[in-house]
Amino acid sequence: xxxxxxxxxxxxxxxxxxxxxxxxxxxxxxxxxxxxxxxxxxxxxxxxxxxxxxxxxxxxxxxxxxxxxxxxxxxxxxxxxxxxxxxxxxxxxxxxxxxxxxxxxxxxxxxxxxxxxxxxxxxxxxxxxxxxxxxxxxxxxxxxxxxxxxxxxxxxxxxxxxxxxxxxxxxxxxxxxxxxxxxxxxxxxxxxxxxxxxxxxxxxxxxxxxxxxxxxxxxxxxxxxxxxxxxxxxxxxxxxxxxxxxxxxxxxxxxxxxxxxxxxxxxxxxxxxxxxxxxxxxxxxxxxx
Amino acid sequence: xxxxxxxxxxxxxxxxxxxxxxxxxxxxxxxxxxxxxxxxxxxxxxxxxxxxxxxxxxxxxxxxxxxxxxxxxxxxxxxxxxxxxxxxxxxxxxxxxxxxxxxxxxxxxxxxxxxxxxxxxxxxxxxxxxxxxxxxxxxxxxxxxxxxxxxxxxxxxxxxxxxxxxxxxxxxxxxxxxxxxxxxxxxxxxxxxxxxxxxxxxxxxxxxxxxxxxxxxxxxxxxxxxxxxxxxxxxxxxxxxxxxxxxxxxxxxxxxxxxxxxxxxxxxxxxxxxxxxxxxxxxxxxxxxxxxxx
Numbered sequence: 001x002x003x004x005x006x007x008x009x010x011x012x013x014x015x016x017x018x019x020x021x022x023x024x025x026x027x028x029x030x031x032x033x034x035x036x037x038x039x040x041x042x043x044x045x046x047x048x049x050x051x052x053x054x055x056x057x058x059x060x061x062x063x064x065x066x067x068x069x070x071x072x073x074x075x076x077x078x079x080x081x082x083x084x085x086x087x088x089x090x091x092x093x094x095x096x097x098x099x100x101x102x103x104x105x106x107x108x109x110x111x112x113x114x115x116x117x118x119x120x121x122x123x124x125x126x127x128x129x130x131x132x133x134x135x136x137x138x139x140x141x142x143x144x145x146x147x148x149x150x151x152x153x154x155x156x157x158x159x160x161x162x163x164x165x166x167x168x169x170x171x172x173x174x175x176x177x178x179x180x181x182x183x184x185x186x187x188x189x190x191x192x193x194x195x196x197x198x199x200x201x202x203x204x205x206x207x208x209x210x211x212x213x214x215x216x217x218x219x220x221x222x223x224x225x226x227x228x229x230x231x232x233x234x235x236x237x238x239x240x241x242x243x244x245x246x247x248x249x250x251x252x253x254x255x256x257x258x259x260x261x262x263x264x265x266x267x268x269x270x271x272x273x274x275x276x277x278x279x280x281x282x283x284x285x286x287x288x289x
Numbered sequence: 290x291x292x293x294x295x296x297x298x299x300x301x302x303x304x305x306x307x308x309x310x311x312x313x314x315x316x317x318x319x320x321x322x323x324x325x326x327x328x329x330x331x332x333x334x335x336x337x338x339x340x341x342x343x344x345x346x347x348x349x350x351x352x353x354x355x356x357x358x359x360x361x362x363x364x365x366x367x368x369x370x371x372x373x374x375x376x377x378x379x380x381x382x383x384x385x386x387x388x389x390x391x392x393x394x395x396x397x398x399x400x401x402x403x404x405x406x407x408x409x410x411x412x413x414x415x416x417x418x419x420x421x422x423x424x425x426x427x428x429x430x431x432x433x434x435x436x437x438x439x440x441x442x443x444x445x446x447x448x449x450x451x452x453x454x455x456x457x458x459x460x461x462x463x464x465x466x467x468x469x470x471x472x473x474x475x476x477x478x479x480x481x482x483x484x485x486x487x488x489x490x491x492x493x494x495x496x497x498x499x500x501x502x503x504x505x506x507x508x509x510x511x512x513x514x515x516x517x518x519x520x521x522x523x524x525x526x527x528x529x530x531x532x533x534x535x536x537x538x539x540x541x542x543x544x545x546x547x548x549x550x551x552x553x554x555x556x557x558x559x560x561x562x563x564x565x566x567x568x569x570x571x572x573x574x575x576x577x578x579x580x581x582x583x
Contacts, residue, residue: 011329012465013303017490041466042301042497044490083350083393104370104392144500147437147469172302172465173328176434179387195551197307201329207431212387222548230552250548252518259488259519 002034002163003286006185006214008170008178010201014193015221015248018258020169021048022265023189026275028135031164035131036156037139038181039171040124040149046139047261049131056128060140060155061120062103067094071115078107078116099147124152128159136161153180165279174204182208187282188216194223194250199232215285217245217278224250245278246271292451293580294444294478296507298463298471300498302329304486305514308547309569310462311335311556314421316573320458322419323447324426325440325474327412332462334554338417338424344446346427348438349409350391352384358403365395365404387432411436414443416450421556423450437469444473458580467501475502479583481509482538482576487522495526499535509535510579512572516540538579539572541565 007020017039024035037045065078065087076089086100087107098121108116124142131137138159140152149171157180160166170181182188188209192198202218209216218240227233236244248254248271257264265272297310311332314322324332352373354365361380373388374395384395384404396404411434414427425447429436444461451459461478464470475481481502485495495511502509511530516523523540530537544565550557558566 011303011331012299013301041468041471042490042494044301044493047489047493081393081397083391102390102392104390104394105368106392106394106397109368109394109397142468144467144497145504147472148434149468173436173470174431175328175429175436175470176387176432177468179432193303195548196334196554197329197331197551200331200334204329204431211432224545224548224552226545226549227552231554232552252543255515255518255543259486259491259522261489 002160002166003283004166004168004184004186005282006168006170006182006188007191008181008188008205009172009191010174010205011193011197012172014191014198016172016191017044017169018221018264019189019191019219020167021045022263023275024135024167025133025263026265026272027165027279028133034136034138034161034163034166035169036166037169038153038156039169040140040142040152041171043139043141045169046137048263049133049135049137051129051137052132053130058126059122060124060126060152061122062101062151063105063118064098064101064103064121065096065107065116066119067096068115068117069093071113073113075112077110077112081106081110124149126152126156126159136163149177150180153177174208178205179208182212182214185214186286188214189219190216191219191221193221194227194233196232199235216243218243219246219248220244221248222250223247245281246274290455290457292448292456292459293480293583294448294459294461295576295580296461296463296475296478296481297484298475298481298498299465299484300467300494301485301491302465304484304491305541306465306484307331307462308551308557309482309484309512309514310460312558312569313460313573313576315556315558316570317458317460319456320422320460321447321451321454321456322422322424322460323443324462325443325470326462326464327427327429327436327439327443328464328470330426330428333426335551335556336419336421336424338415338419338426340415340417342416344414345410346412346414346439346442347408347410349411350393350406351386351389351409352391352395353405353407354382354384355403355405356381358401360401362400364398364400368394368398390434412439414439414446416446423454425450436464437473440464440470440473467497472501475505475507478507480580481507482512483509484512484514485526486514487516487519487526492522492526508583510538511535512538513540515543517542538575539568541568
């Protein structure tokens with residue numbers, strides 16, 4: 001059984017992708033790894049690898065209503081029951097607002113004349129291939145103009161392979177796309193940064209993890225020596241010292257490597273070792289459950 | 290005088306939206322500030338608001354199955370397209386509130402009317418005073434959806450306060466990404482500032498965000514944050530913007546004082562002579578000139 005690890009953050013830009021890609025690379029020397037980028041609004045993990053296989057691509061669609069004007073009696077039931085304001089009935093006909101539709105099927109469910117057919121509308125794609133270093137890679141990409149990536153994420157997650165480790169780069173924030181990403185996960189790595197913002201947004205994400213009963217460890221990125229007396233550092237220390245698994249220093253060289261799309265662990269073997277150790281803890285914990 | 294709404298946005302998170310928006314909140318006068326990053330709101334940490342009013346944001350519904358009315362027929366599960374309904378050990382069904390999108394399909398098909406349809410309360414929003422001006426902000430409960438709707442409420446309230454108080458500008462700290470909260474932060478604004486950084490991810494996300502802005506036909510300019518961490522990538526952004534005729538209204542250097550300001554929870558421009566402060570002051574002047582032309 002694969003060990004499924006989600007990398008998430010709350011606040012954007014704390015280093016989710018940095019951790020996800022460097023974790024995938026580090027573990028790929030000893031284990032088979034699948035890396036899935038579920039940050040479908042702004043997927044970036046692919047920028048850190050070279051690929052050699054052919055891409056397999058699949059469209060993700062939502063089923064939206066199409067009304068047959070011959071059968072429609074303009075009774076208005078569909079418009080009354082739609083909770084999202086996505087279908088309106090006028091004297092002149094029925095209007096479907098594609099961008100508001102959640103694809104729930106209530107309109108066709110209530111239509112007494114069977115006048116509503118459901119047709120696919122493309123929301124985005126999921127893509128799969130293999131990195132040069134043998135990591136099985138997948139990503140979801142939400143089309144520009146679409147409002148929710150939840151469906152793309154769930155479709156992406158239906159494509160787990162049998163790798164030893166499955167790493168998921170999660171979207172930022174703490175709303176429903178994050179919950180969708182976390183379903184069925186064994187362990188979450190919460191990446192935060194050494195700042196009051198990082199602490200605040202991390203705590204929101206931890207609330208979700210606790211509610212979903214998912215075990216987690218904290219990674220503090222952009223860790224500074226001169227923050228020890230700051231209010232947020234004291235809270236990190238007092239409340240979370242047992243769960244802080246790794247600190248990545250605020251370091252111009254790491255920032256520069258990452259900005260060029262390079263994997264910083266290649267130059268920082270001591271952090272690679274700490275990552276391996278962290279992973280061994282996660283497997284042990286999974287066994288003991 | 291028409292109140293102008295200015296959105297600070299980014300696509301990629303963590304590029305420095307809130308750092309810039311927080312500082313602009315100090316530099317502008319006669320304005321209202323709106324934090325639209327309701328998922329991970331941070332502006333209140335540096336603006337230290339005194340809350341005057343808390344408004345409950347109620348939107349959408351969630352299904353709840355009343356156990357003693359449920360006969361275990363499973364019709365609700367059949368029609369649910371969000372995998373939100375599962376069977377319990379006792380043969381009755383239950384709804385996962387995190388997965389439920391509130392579409393009502395289960396309510397409509399239940400033969401014993403066992404499914405309640407409860408009005409949802411995904412979060413609250415607040416009107417506050419800060420030493421820099423009036424401030425509207427919000428808190429979305431963890432795991433909730435409808436954040437785009439909450440953003441719209443924050444915007445509406447901020448605009449009303451600005452118009453009633455004869456304020457010239459609304460400064461909006463936008464939500465990251467390109468989805469619903471991001472587009473709700475952007476739609477109908479008069480001007481947008483797209484904050485990016487010289488990294489492969491920053492450039493990739495900036496390009497996607499530009500497609501969204503183009504769709505809304507909003508005039509905008511670019512700010513490159515921490516421009517000196519990668520000179521080549523900064524050059525790449527400059528060339529890209531030049532080729533598309535997009536103005537760059539400023540570049541902010543990497544400055545550890547920004548980390549210190551954020552750490553101690555005040556806007557960076559409160560540190561008067563820092564490198565970052567000087568560049569943000571220059572951005573403010575150019576931005577003000579741009580907005581005055583609209």
